[in-house]
Amino acid sequence: xxxxxxxxxxxxxxxxxxxxxxxxxxxxxxxxxxxxxxxxxxxxxxxxxxxxxxxxxxxxxxxxxxxxxxxxxxxxxxxxxxxxxxxxxxxxxxxxxxxxxxxxxxxxxxxxxxxxxxxxxxxxxxxxxxxxxxxxxxxxxxxxxxxxxxxxxxxxxxxxxxxxxxxxxxxxxxxxxxxxxxxxxxxxxxxxxxxxxxxxxxxxxxxxxxxxxxxxxxxxx
Amino acid sequence: xxxxxxxxxxxxxxxxxxxxxxxxxxxxxxxxxxxxxxxxxxxxxxxxxxxxxxxxxxxxxxxxxxxxxxxxxxxxxxxxxxxxxxxxxxxxxxxxxxxxxxxxxxxxxxxxxxxxxxxxxxxxxxxxxxxxxxxxxxxxxxxxxxxxxxxxx
Amino acid sequence: xxxxxxxxxxxxxxxxxxxxxxxxxxxxxxxxxxxxxxxxxxxxxxxxxxxxxxxxxxxxxxxxxxxxxxxxxxxxxxxxxxxxxxxxxxxxxxxxxxxxxxxxxxxxxxxxxxxxxxxxxxxxxxxxxxxxxxxxxxxxxxxxxxxxxxxxxxxxxxxxxxxxxxxxxxxxxxxxxxxxxxxxxxxxxxxxxxxxxxxxxxxx
Numbered sequence: 137x138x139x140x141x142x143x144x145x146x147x148x149x150x151x152x153x154x155x156x157x158x159x160x161x162x163x164x165x166x167x168x169x170x171x172x173x174x175x176x177x178x179x180x181x182x183x184x185x186x187x188x189x190x191x192x193x194x195x196x197x198x199x200x201x202x203x204x205x206x207x208x209x210x211x212x213x214x215x216x217x218x219x220x221x222x223x224x225x226x227x228x229x230x231x232x233x234x235x236x237x238x239x240x241x242x243x244x245x246x247x248x249x250x251x252x253x254x255x256x257x258x259x260x261x262x263x264x265x266x267x268x269x270x271x272x273x274x275x276x277x278x279x280x281x282x283x284x285x286x287x288x289x290x291x292x293x294x295x296x297x298x299x300x301x302x303x304x305x306x307x308x309x310x311x312x313x314x315x316x317x318x319x320x321x322x323x324x325x326x327x328x329x330x331x332x333x334x335x336x337x338x339x340x341x342x343x344x345x346x347x348x349x350x351x352x353x354x355x356x357x
Numbered sequence: 358x359x360x361x362x363x364x365x366x367x368x369x370x371x372x373x374x375x376x377x378x379x380x381x382x383x384x385x386x387x388x389x390x391x392x393x394x395x396x397x398x399x400x401x402x403x404x405x406x407x408x409x410x411x412x413x414x415x416x417x418x419x420x421x422x423x424x425x426x427x428x429x430x431x432x433x434x435x436x437x438x439x440x441x442x443x444x445x446x447x448x449x450x451x452x453x454x455x456x457x458x459x460x461x462x463x464x465x466x467x468x469x470x471x472x473x474x475x476x477x478x479x480x481x482x483x484x485x486x487x488x489x490x491x492x493x494x495x496x497x498x499x500x501x502x503x504x505x506x507x508x509x510x
Numbered sequence: 511x512x513x514x515x516x517x518x519x520x521x522x523x524x525x526x527x528x529x530x531x532x533x534x535x536x537x538x539x540x541x542x543x544x545x546x547x548x549x550x551x552x553x554x555x556x557x558x559x560x561x562x563x564x565x566x567x568x569x570x571x572x573x574x575x576x577x578x579x580x581x582x583x584x585x586x587x588x589x590x591x592x593x594x595x596x597x598x599x600x601x602x603x604x605x606x607x608x609x610x611x612x613x614x615x616x617x618x619x620x621x622x623x624x625x626x627x628x629x630x631x632x633x634x635x636x637x638x639x640x641x642x643x644x645x646x647x648x649x650x651x652x653x654x655x656x657x658x659x660x661x662x663x664x665x666x667x668x669x670x671x672x673x674x675x676x677x678x679x680x681x682x683x684x685x686x687x688x689x690x691x692x693x694x695x696x697x698x699x700x701x702x703x704x705x706x707x708x709x710x711x712x713x714x
Contacts (some may be wrong), residue, residue, distance in 0.1 A: 185392030213401065215496075217389060236383045241495055286506050293672070300629040302670040314674045315631035332502055333372035333495075358588035367643060367692035374585065425559055432566055436583070439565055443586035 143229030145170065148177065148201070148220050151232045153209075155243040156338065157280055159269035160209045162195075162218045163202040167229055175224045179203045184215040184236060197223065206269050212239040212283070245280055245328040247340030248289055248309075252324060257350040258314040259322055263289055265309065266324070266328055284330045296321040296344075318350035359409045362455035363448060368505060372498045378437045383492040388485060390465050393477040394493045399470045400500050407470075408504045410463035413452035414471040415497055416445050419490070422478070426487035436509050441494065516540070516603035519547065519576070519594045524571040524608065526617040529643055529690060531584050537576040538596040538603065546597045551580065553599040554588035554611075565591065572597065587693050589613045613694040621700035622646060625646040626684045628705050631676050637685060639668035645689040647696065650674060653704055663689065
């Protein structure tokens with residue numbers, strides 16, 4: 137490693153982990169006053185309870201302000217620290233360090249996949265559980281439900297005609313809304329929810345679908 | 358047995374309470390290379406049969422040792438620690454009653470794991486050990502929550 | 511040195527409903543003066559293990575009213591000691607301590623305010639937000655002979671919740687009670703409210 141004068145630069149700021157479905161990205165902001173200059177950064181990480189800081193070779197002397205540490209922090213039941221320093225010419229900053237990062241409690245649970253199909257008076261909603269981040273696309277998938285057995289979905293349904301919204305928590309992956317109004321636009325969004333300490337949530341996109349026109353005339357009894 | 362023994366308990370409220378002071382408490386723990394609860398031979402190796410006893414032992418560890426050894430001056434943090442300490446006292450007494458009714462059986466596995474935790478604690482200076490144990494409350498609470506729900510992944 | 515000239519507050523009592531706890535006492539009156547009160551609490555843990563420790567209340571240290579909302583202080587289901595003293599300038603009274611420790615498991619639980627509505631054929635309920643410790647046990651049934659009662663546990667926090675898809679022409683009734691896991695208790699059931707989807711039109 138090239139020697140530099142430590143403390144010659146201010147530290148990077150706002151260093152945090154952004155974690156969604158166990159994809160753990162370290163991100164930070166450039167040191168005060170050095171935005172736009174050709175500063176580079178070097179990252180190290182630490183497994184709580186282990187002995188020493190470890191290098192992340194792909195994040196040595198990088199110019200971007202983020203570093204994917206998903207592989208290094210993939211054991212979600214451990215806790216971690218990470219730190220980054222700024223380097224510019226012969227000067228470098230002291231390390232800026234994260235707090236203790238605990239993926240199991242802090243990762244955001246992404247929304248499920250949603251598929252809507254409709255007929256005149258019903259909408260069927262099929263949910264696909266969010267997947268844990270995986271290193272390679274061909275690796276076998278692990279659903280977040282397998283990590284959080286109490287994962288539920290908060291399904292919100294908005295009737296654009298009556299301007300009414302109602303919601304319901306479901307645990308299984310199919311839900312049929314029946315006896316709806318024909319030829320009416322309904323909008324649905326779904327949020328994954330794990331009971332426990334407060335956790336940032338990522339609601340799904342809002343999906344809207346119109347029930348079909350009533351093909352038959354109503355039968356009077 | 359944990360579910361049956363800890364019926365009226367709101368673990369999520371305790372987790373929320375700890376979450377409010379976690380960053381402050383953990384920042385005071387400067388020994389990142391040492392852990393008290395998270396060694397492989399302790400919490401992560403406990404079998405379902407030993408969960409109830411281990412929970413009772415660790416509640417006693419916190420109530421009888423950690424909270425007493427930690428001296429907190431900040432009133433905001435003191436309130437949160439008091440809330441957790443009193444909740445743990447309530448849970449500890451509930452599990453003690455359960456043990457008396459033979460529904461919270463203790464085997465050597467739980468006793469050995471508990472002793473390792475006490476040994477880890479005693480190897481540190483008492484204030485450092487207390488602040489580190491407080492900082493690891495999220496691990497203990499997540500473990501209780503997971504085991505209180507019943508069998509999972 | 512100005513200590514204990516003021517009389518200590520008297521008649522301390524706690525009024526607790528739906529996990530909202532209010533400590534009250536008789537005011538100390540000094541004509542023309544504003545009295546401040548300081549409230550402190552001690553959970554069973556402190557009284558057993560650290561009896562010298564008293565913790566200033568979140569909202570009642572100081573307060574000018576002869577009452578203090580101690581809801582954020584009483585956060586475990588154990589007995590809590592509570593004490594109050596009065597203060598006027600440099601003068602402070604002796605502490606006055608609640609005669610019997612207060613445990614939140616004695617709170618009075620009342621049925622929640624509920625709004626039963628329908629959106630087309632859908633039975634929807636909206637419940638008041640009583641706070642994070644509350645769940646609601648919602649019972650609903652078709653008002654007809656031999657009807658079975660369905661039960662759903664809801665943590666709605668003030669958002670309309672879908673209960674059932676209704677068949678037209680049949681009244682559906684709903685009643686609710688609160689559940690508080692932290693103290694292992696529930697309220698009585700509310701009065702039942704019924705709604706019906708009009709019309710005999712049966713879509714094919």
